[in-house]
Amino acid sequence: MTVFTSPHTDRELVGRDARIRPVTELASRLRKELEGDVLFDEASRGRYSTDASIYQVTPFGVVIPRHQRDLALAVDIARDAGVPVLPRGGGTSQCGQTVGEALVIDVSRSLNGVIEFDPDARTVVVEPGIVLDHLNAWLKPHGLWYPVDVSTSAQCTLGGMAGNNSCGSRSIHYGNMVHNVLGVDVLMADGGEARFGFVDELTAGSRESRIAEAVRRIAEREQQRIREHYPKLTRRVAGYNLDIFDCQNPLPYDSDGRANLAHLLIGSEGSLAVTQRITLKLSPLPEHKVLGVVNFPTFYQAMDMTQHIVTLAPTAVELVDRTMIELALENPSFRPVIETALIGRPDAVLLVEFAGPDREALIRDLARLNELMGELGLPGSVVDMAEAKSQKALWDVRKAGLNIMMSMKGNGKPVSFIEDCAVPLEHLAAYTDRLTEVFHRHGTEGTWYAHASVGTLHVRPILDMRSGGAEKMRAIAEEAAALVREYKGAYSGEHGDGICRGEWVAWQFGDAINDAFREVKGLFDPDNLMNPGKIVDTPKMDDNRLFRFPTEYQTIPLTPVLDWSPWNVTRDPLTGEQSAPGTGVDTTGGLASAVEMCNNNGHCRKFDAGTMCPSYRITRDEKHLTRGRANTLRLVLSGQLGREGLAGDEVKEALDLCVSCKGCKRDCPTGVDMARIKIEARAARVARDGVALRERLVADLPRMAPTLKRLAPITRLVDGLPWLARPLKRYLGLAEARELPLVTDNYLARASSLQTQASSSQGDAAGGKTELPEVVLFVDTFNNYMEGTNAEAAHRVLEAAGYRVILSRGADKRPLCCGRTYLSAGQVDRARAEAERTLATLMPYVERGAAVVGLEPSCLLTMRDEFLGYGLGEPARKLAEACLLFEEFLVREQEAGRLALALKPLPQPKALLHGHCHQKAFDALRPVEKVLSWIPGLEVETINSSCCGMAGSFGYEREHYEASIQMAEAALLPAVRSAGEALIVADGTSCRHQIKDGTEREAEHVVQLLSRALA
Template sequence: MELAAELSRTVKGEVRFDAGSRATYSTDASNYRQVPIGVVVPKTVEDAVRAIRACHEAGVPVLSRGGGTSLAGQCCNEAVVLDWSKYCTRLVSVDVAAKTCIVEPGIALDELNDQLASHNLMVGPKPSTHVSCTIGGMIGNNSCGSTAQAYGKMVDSVVRLEILTHDGCRAWVGETDDEAYERILAEGGRLAELYRGMRELRDTYMSEIRTRYPKIPRRVSGYNLDSLLPENGFNVAKALVGSESTLVTVLRAEIQLVDVLPARTLVVLGFSDITAAADCVPAILPHKPVALEGVDEQLIQLEHSEHLAEQAIKQLPKGSGWLMVQFAGTDQEEVDRQAQALCDDLHRKPSAPGVSFLDDPSREEELWQAREAGLGATAYPPQGPETHEGWEDAAVPPEKLGDYLREFRSLLERYEYENASLYGHFGQGCVHTRIPFDLKTADGVAKYRRFAKESAELVVSFGGSLSGEHGDGQSRGELLPLMFGARLVEAFGKFKALFDPDDLMNPGKVVHPHRLDENLRQGSDYRPWEPTTHFAYPEDDNRFAKAAARCVGVGKCRGHESGVMCPSYRATREEEHSTRGRARLLFEMLNGEVIQDGWRSDAVHDALDLCLACKGCKSDCPVNVDMATYKAEFLSHHYEGRLRPLSHYSMGWLPLWARLAAFAPSLVNSVSNLRLVKALGGIARQREVPLFARQRLVKRLAGRTSPAGHRGKVLLWPDTFTNNFHPAIGEAAVQVLEAAGFEVITPDRTVCCGLTWISTGQLSTAERVARRTLETLKPQLRDGTPIVVLEPSCAAVFRDDLPHLLHGDQDAHRLAHQTKTLAEILTEKAPDWRPPTVGRQAVAQPHCHHHAVLGFDTDEKLMRQYGIDVDVLDAGCCGLAGNFGFEQEHYDVSMACAEDKLLPSLREAGEATLVLADGFSCRTQIDQSDVNQRPMHLAEVLAAALHGTQPQPERPSAPSRAARTAVAAAAVAAAAGPALAWLFRRRSR
């Protein structure tokens, strides 16, 4: 394609017109799907300017995209997509005195606020997608969030914008007084044409602008023509905010900042239902809270069922609808007085609400996170169909909110959409909901269309806005005449034509929009491929296609702040290496239009290749996308009947090689780190292959009889890693369990959970291994004996993978129920037992699978009870992740993941700090880094306390150089012997 060649020639960044990249950017967080022409990832702002120039010369549409979390379809189009979020992320400058900053459009909100924190400043608006939404995207969408109660919408924060039109007009724009206006006209050119046109447009439609725009805090729909009014300073920058990439591309922005307010108090009010909560909003507003959020009973029940904010939810006052009222300032006593004054005021009124003060910052944070997770929590309710955007953020005057909600509920009931939860920014009259639209049948789509029109009419009757936060895009673009009337919609069209006369900026959105029931990601012709799979996917009706479509696009996997997911995105900042990007590719693979080669797809393989299978997305993703399982499924079919990577045979078959190595561990250790051996195994030359123990755990425990314990029997699972590499951990666990009153037994033959075969997608082998394990454990599974597993990844296999791989096998489900970590068995079965106090400061690095599947809270609580002053690191994945970090092609990403947070945290902790890491991968990554601490398993620490000694890890020692040389020479001679003998015979003839 000529355009792709021209872009590649002129752009220093990345130009991608391949099927995989186009598939990755085919949708956003909305109901819509439009496959782009290509993708450009500019290295610099000037790079983007060159890209747009090339697109203009080719007459090709452009879409400028931020975090890609838009809910109205404005971030997908048949255009060249500019993704700013990888490189154009600079905080250009900060003016502390003026409280302003200049930024590039790709910087994420949380990243920017982190950089501003040293100045005690922040950006005012804070959408729930703050971990991933970019400043450019916030400007394009006129974003708000809960803090808009105090700081307004993004339009209220923008001072100036550096803009570029599709035809190349570039300028800084902002408030324009008469003198500046005349100067621009005098200079002539395209900019003068724009300013003259805007002034004429404003004057022509001034009456309608002043009378038809709702006077409410959350009007996001339509263009901001009101910012061009004389009383608003003819502010061109503010007029362009919220234009959704349909007018200009924002190159840089000057933002007004606000002070960080450290003192906070959260008051939660309980009401009989959500409409009663809404009725109370006008009584609260005079107290000037910084946030005023509403949540209904259904959302709270969904959050509780998904184990989100459980402790905070327990502290809610009685009721079926709640208001979260936050006060903030610089003085805690003053903030508390504000909160108390509100409560006193409300208690003087009839039907006073219930009140709870959440004065524990961790509980407050839990509740805010639960509120922010509303979209994800309501997307897939346990009972009922999946829900969708389509009418999820309308806004009305706050004083009319209660009456609006009653009528809106009636409308939902009439359309039989009763399962919709209602929540949102009630202090500004903005209501969020996801509705169980049927978007897969013609009747369902027609019903959705009728509902959207009636909902728009209802909002307009209350003097409200079709969108109070998420924008118009395609969801609401064609409904704008109902809100603004024909004359203002005509003005919008002229505004668009002024800046974009050829309709090449994000066409089909806002102005001349596609119908709201076009370009649906599902639609009445939706019929994805339904392949036969190894895993069952019971949460998705046993359909891989439904599992692959689970992602709702909110982009939490693109965050850099906390949690486990998505380590490869953090290392690469690549959309295709985020959980969301991979989900999009799998969706497109099953859709079959862009990616047509199914399981054999190299595009899908390449995207999944950097997935560490950490399972962080299974717990941290708002809709629990399980990319590790999807990857294993894909690899099993992708390599079916084909040769696999060398590492799949070396590390994928590790349990088998470990059994063989047990016959001569010293010999194996002597050759395993030879460069040739590592190359043959697909192992990175920078890696040290872990050394096998001289004697396996099962051998050390053979013939040993555990004393009968008063707490009964437990079976200690000899996982491959503990058994073959760190048997001292297993011995330590036996000592601890026996001291706690348990009789410890082990399996009577060699067993394996199948982890390495699962992670490399060798699922048929994993099934055979798993069934053999279930047969071995049959007596314990039938009598309910707890299975204590020391390696978190193996415990996660039993808890999560096997029940899905062997779905319906009751023994697999019994094993999942009976599998316990060391902390769990001690907490549940020996709650009164205490070892001698450890009395050490420690940091703990939870294994990713521990975090995602097992949960680390029990471990943390137990450590504190046992006298370990532990700091649980929020450092994400260690980066090793089983075979991933050992593979040559993944070494750099593996170390980038470790250097993201883990290794810096350990360096900061210091050498005297005890490092706890139950995962073999975590310990290996730390051992092979430059930090001086040697990580230990919890079992080792507790066993040391029993003996009254300082914890010291036991690791196999490396063979000497002389031994390695001798063994290597012998190995070479043995390999060369047959060849030399053959050669000697030939020469003797």
Template sequence: MTAVDLPDPLVHRPHPDVDVEAMATALRDRVRGEVRFDSGTRAAYSTDASNFRQVPLGVVVPRSPDDAADALDVAREFGAPVLSRGGGTSLAGQCTNTAVVLDWSKYCTKLESVDADARTCVVQPGIVLDELNRQLADTGLRFGPEPATHMNCTLGGMIGNNSCGATAQRTGKVVDNIARLEVLLPDGTRFWCGETSDEEYERIEHRGDPRAAVYRQLRRLRDEYADEVRRRFPDIPRRVSGYNLDSLLPEHRFDVAGLLVGSESTLVTVLRAELKLVPVLPERTLVVLGYPDIATAADAVPAILPHEPIALEGVDHKLIRDQQIKSLNPRALAELPEGRAFLMVQFGAETAEEVERRAHGLLDALRDTDNEADVAFLDDPDRENELWQVREAGLGATAHVPGKADTFEGWEDSAVSPHRLGEYLRKLSELYREFGYASDTGPSLYGHFGQGCVHTRIPFDLYTAEGVAHYRRFMESAADLVAGMGGSFSGEHGDGQSRGELLSRMFGTELVTAFGRLKAVFDPDDRMNPGKIVAPYRLDENLRLGGDWSPADPQGLHFRFPNDGGSFAQAANRCVGVGRCRQHSTEGGQVMCPSYQVTGEEEHSTRGRARLLFEMLGGHGDGPLTDGWRSEAVKDALDLCLACKGCKTDCPANVDMATYKAEFLAHHYAGRPWQRPRSDFTMGWLPAIARLVGRLHAGPVINALTHMPGLSRLATRAAGVEDREIPRFAGETLQQWFARRGPAGSGARGTVMLWPDTFTGYFHPRIGQAAVRVLEDAGWRVTMPEKPLCCGLTWISTGQLGVAKRILSRTVRELAPHVREGGLVLGLEPSCTAVFRSDAPELFPGDQDVRRLRGQTVTLAELLTEHSPGYQPPKVAAEAIAQVHCHQHAVLGWDADRSLLHEAGVDAEQLDSGCCGLAGNFGFEKGHKEVSEACAERVLLPRVREAGEDTVVLADGFSCRTQIHELDSNGRDGVHLAELLARGLDAPAAKEQA
């Protein structure tokens, strides 16, 4: 063919078998980055946030863009398909393929340059959006588009999907914010591209190189299809479906970079991007409008748009209800006005006066019209941020809601003109009813209403052949509805596999042919993310579930998984891929996932581990994991799980990896306990060891031996643990002290049983003693079990669940008389207290005594605030930084502590430090020391070191105090809340009052 001929439309063709082993060897020889073709990695990358699953050939983690280019050279030589992946949160299946996956997110994360005058910067594809904007903060500039996944989405992924977010109301889509791209074609051609003037086009064309051939074909493609593009492309703010052929039109200055934005890794590999930046608006205010229903709220959008809000979002009452059920964002929900649907209208400007003027101008204009609403006016940044979290939590909040059917993507981001949004929502709701998806608990509707983009998750039945066929029929009907209204199937997430098959209904066969020809210009051999957008897989194949999914759902489980119908398979399937566990910031109060925060490894995120467990159960014929509970790949991925339980609360789908890990380890070592590491016995059986030491009063002797130079190292080696300082036993246990002392106090408030957990009782009994003083001063009479008892925590965390259940059952029987009479049980160690509140009910969901114990177990702060009316704590004039234990964060909560400290006069700052890194046995286990210390060094230890000498380091967790004691170079020690309050009893004012 001549240089200006267009290729025939690309038709998907099966790829010849790739010599994967030889390719992996070549990659390891020629790539500086990490090359991973093991079964565990392939399992972790087998899906994204979509309905689809394809096991990759292998994964390459390049160390630089040039390294990625070397990897692509190797893949080309072996004829292997390739796929670029960022945060892996794509919802249409574009980040899963049987290909060599390039994961840019670990190393290619640099902001390479900033030109503040030109308002541009150059970035590598793996940089996370929030991190980019943090680095740009001093310039007063930021990258404008901001999806709800801004805390973990990468710029490469945003470019691939043409992302938008709420801020697109002001700044537009990614395509509107790209100056240039450095791209690598499948044949190895590499160049920068952007808008192309006629003069520049001539210079490129005259070179006669492969780039020139591409540009000539693009010019020919533009000329041939320009009229059809203008006629058929929807004239709406949120057309993300299809390729951006409109970027090639003269009115868009033949913008090749714009063409490639949103191409979902199907045309080229993006190596670098030059971004356009926008000024940060320092002043913002938020107006929330309440309406009787979501369609009526949508009707008001056209009247609001002329007031130029910088964001205009809509949420319905079902999204609010789902968040209430899952206890998400409770304080923010309380700020909402009256109504069953809400518009969140944000204004931004340089001055507070300007945003106030705009907001009041809007309200004045709506008054006495059909669009008038109930109003909440927020101008406190903290309250605004909380309310935005309501909107951003949409995906996670609507997945796995108790009492509701599972919901799925597929039709989750359609878009129409904002002027027809109300009409569309009514017709979409009718379609829900027609297909049986509508109910009082049915799909919620929310999204970027100012641009006509609607988000929803639908309770498709993707478990049966009939349900999958019904899903297909709905998708076809929904596509016809949107196409008939001049809308776009995708307003944000892209087509991928979910909607690629439907594009002819929106664009017509002529433009779909043009898309195929465009694909052939760049990728004639169909190596770039094949089967997505062009010549796509069907929307009902490669399903992660599907009518033929038949996982081996294990029987004989220890945990009963009551929230998943008793099914470990359903528990492992909880992860919806939103990726909040891939946290990069040290802000926001999130604990999960400590090991990912340190390693940056997908398989060390909650999501990655969930994917491995899902694959472990099989259900597909091509699964990379075939040895079930015996899987070494799963064990290796779970090895760096700290069992912090942060994901139990922080994950929007409430994945509880600590529980999954314990269950897995129990079965992994079943029948072969000799294969367990020694630390499972020394750390797991610590309560039994401590009980023996206490009975023999051998604490001082053990301490001397384990802390003697030379012998200490022998002790840790014998125990099979890391070379760390071994905690010291107390000379007298808490129960021994209490038996000698006996109960005292008036008991005016009643009697409370203080739980003598192993860590408080045998290592830090001073904390229990302080608690007794505080409680008796508060009017409580304190009792304590006479027998040595244990909650079983250390056996649970090491997966010795048979022993744990026996020990916990014995404890429950001993405590039963007290709790049956309505007595409260006070826990001082958060991890042990959380066993009664969380683990025990999941191990014994039908046991009434366990249920009572869960409801009647309290923390010290809860007892003194919620169960002690009128109590005034002793005044403690102090500043404190608080390291909140992970299990308190995840299970118990810290609100009562915050309130009690305030009443006590303590100026306490809760650190955004996440897990301390010790996490019970984790930090002592072999091979964990480096990760353990790195977790502590992220926030906790630097803040402790910089704190003033008089600043109290509040740490209720034994692990947290141990970590601080050993690793803080200044020799600081953590203080328990009970100790801090007891100090107030010793203060002069308290003595004088007494």
């Protein structure tokens, strides 16, 4: 057997040529014997070469097992080939635990079930791939939850949490992962199965019993050193938990002091065995919660007073520092939430939570907190939040803390390597103060947030890892380690060891205990095939060969078609000032830097709410995930993948199911805008291959619409003759099940009297006056030629509200167009030309203060978004500020006291609302809900849906039809089918078509309801 040892140990690395044949044979056997996916192509291996750390190590291949038999077979086949295995869940590890030269086994897609549940005993047995939020949603009806509530709960798996010994915001009350695990079923390195639990329950003479006895002997031999070197803190997760046998352990893992061998595997990072199932200890759901947000004028005060706040027995005390506050205020999703928690401009805030069965007692706890802060010299510093919805919103901002921090543009990023050091609370203020001085000595600043309650603060110095960052990282780590030792803290307090802290295990525990760890590793994994290079025999944290961005990193030369300069900046870590880009790193004009905004934290893997990411929701495939796409693009732009740049097949395949929903633009806390990046990729493909017939037909729809109107009878005839329609649709690449949209109207043309008014108002633009306030109604292609009644209804409502409506055409007398159809076809030059034509027509009204109001979200919001990427300067910015969706305009006018709109009840008492993806991306769905609430007696329910799946032409394309329907069936179509007699409301043209095709129900634009409700 040829053993492929880790290249990061002291042993010889087998040459690449020697590996090719065995790895090829490995892939062949895996494909033959497994039912799950086996991925050995370069792009897939590249997507799994990273996690949320700064490291990148390409695996030999990837297996996605379909069931437990696949998992066992994969381990057996890899062992026979001498190839290491690396189990992986959500891939959200921040220290490099889930990257390595190994066969990666991704358990998140299929091994995610609940196996056993005992509500009386409060235990549950789960597979390792289940996501924490999914488990807690499953447990909620039973009044129970798994309380290790980490910030990545929407995407992290229980197997990964066990591997890292995760902790969470409420560990001060519930403990860490190791305190809440009762047993673990595993596959050993030799293929055998084992179940580890309480040592006194192990069968005498069994394999598990023999291992337990061997580990006990090691622990007893090193008992004195364990007592001396293991930090006396709850938050210490480094090494192996050899202290499980120490009856004098001040932090017992089980309440009755019984030794549990499963706890040895918790925090082992997959280096001992592969997890099959985990038995978890559950807790009752808190009946009530209250939150006090304490505002501090200085960061030091926040740290110093934490030790006093914890005496009130809160369930959580979480820090948000000034940097995170400012970044949250810049995010449209977080700004309204964080503003409610602030008193003036605090330098830091602490989120102090109390939970329990008695709400009145919790209110008294809040009062005690207020009293305490007054006694400490900060009276009136607490914002009380007793309402559950506002608490959840603020906790969501805190949970997004890491990604908010990573939203800084430019090469300098907050880097994870000392972020989880834990110190006793009495030293917390001094530690943070002195560590800040360390940062300043090295010319940088740190960002602070997280678990003040247990002395673990996530701190990330801002470093440019492509320009001197590695040297600073090493120097800062050494000085931080000295401080941790001085304050008797733990160097690794939450996120594990991995690569960035693995070498510090020996420093923390000493050589003798480190040798004991190596003995434990040998008991479980004598051939070093279980995630080698973790915990023991680890690489150096600053080994340049392992970095995702090595010092020689440089992008391929590329001239983008859009303006990416806002991303092509450098930021002074101390002052925050931005300057011109650095030297020769990003040669794509900022496009690569925009791609690199993805920090791999996997927030896009969520399923619970929001839009992102519809293609991943139906495939659960890393390739069709925002993170997977970003990694593909990063590898391509850096010359590590493919030879054709953005025009290559790797990019085309990764973006194939991207519906340009812009969900990532809003839901991704770092603002990765994959829809905009896709425009670049499509343009590159078109520049090389030209535009196909189907894409030309879509792109030219606005220009062809008048002709298509005349041909409507023929189109209707063709659709009614299947023997003719099917071959025609096949030829054009269209889905046979779709009816072709008909161009049957031309609202601007038939509203001739209004057109005369519009012409005279264009004369007004030169300086004329009007008594009524003006508003420009932007009538897009779809609501002009296909559903002109919507434009007509909007016109009627605006006039009834007291506005003079302007319907403008371009100087060439053609209707204005946002150019989105050209963008979807990669014809950016033609889209830019439409933007220039639109700007020339609308700017006189904009300069005069008129709003530009649109009905179709994708069209109107193109002027707010894509127009800014054409390099059209100040006019584009002004137009973007003037552009409002119909409902946004009404809400703005109503809040300003300028709207006079009398409405009457409708016959239907209820409306079911589906939000267009772009409405959600621009936080424009709430105005829709508010406007509908103005209709007397109308109950409005918003469907918790992602993308409808139509996405313009996407749902019409033959190869995408099934994916389109799956996206709709995830939530939207079932909700519509069960809506009864309720009105169905959707502003998006594509959304309405999808609803009609999938349910035979007619959905309406909001303007239709308002028009019928006019008093």
